[in-house]
Ligand SMILES: Nc1ncnc2c1ncn2[C@@H]1O[C@H](COP(=O)(O)OP(=O)(O)O)[C@@H](O)[C@H]1O
Ligand SMILES: O=C(O)C1=C[C@@H](OP(=O)(O)O)[C@@H](O)[C@H](O)C1
């Protein structure tokens with residue numbers, strides 16, 4: 001099977017979408033973009049600053065408004081999405097029309113460790129105790145997984161897997 005020209009990565013925060021997306025694009029010789037970076041450029045503010053200044057609903061509106069623009073990006077492109085983007089309105093249905101959507105299903109234990117290490121930079125989890133973070137992650141995963149599961153493909157990721165191994169898993173799946 002030939003590789004799709006637009007590949008979108010969805011999944012929980014810290015699942016590796018931005019990191020794996022960039023590495024996948026390099027491997028395939030595709031362009032790479034990230035919805036968080038596009039919003040940051042548009043607003044001329046970091047994602048935490050947008051949350052702090054205008055609140056989450058404003059950020060979600062910006063994410064929603066971005067989707068039609070994703071369909072007009074030059075091909076071929078890998079797009080990493082923000083973790084919450086597919087989980088509002090009919091955003092996931094729209095993403096499925098834009099290109100081939102891959103759900104990076106990274107185990108909760110790994111997400112927890114990564115979020116704990118870089119908690120302050122992430123507005124949704126900043127200031128939580130380790131127990132609160134653990135509970136938040138499980139609840140959020142359960143709420144979001146019905147959206148992520150609509151993806152064309154699901155790749156499970158465990159703690160020990162290196163970026164390049166995950167990239168190979170994705171390309172193998174997409175060409176099987
Ligand atoms: N396979 C991996 N192995 C080790 N660390 C990883 C891996 N994938 C991502 N990371 C690290 O996990 C953190 C979150 O990754 P990131 O790509 O920002 O996730 P997302 O975009 O899904 O929030 C980053 O610090 C990144 O370096
Ligand atoms: O899960 C979320 O709701 C969010 C995830 C973040 O992106 P990553 O998934 O790339 O961390 C970013 O869009 C924002 O902080 C909200």
Ligand SMILES: [Mg+2]
Pocket residue numbers: 017018019034036080081082
């Ligand atoms: Mg990201």
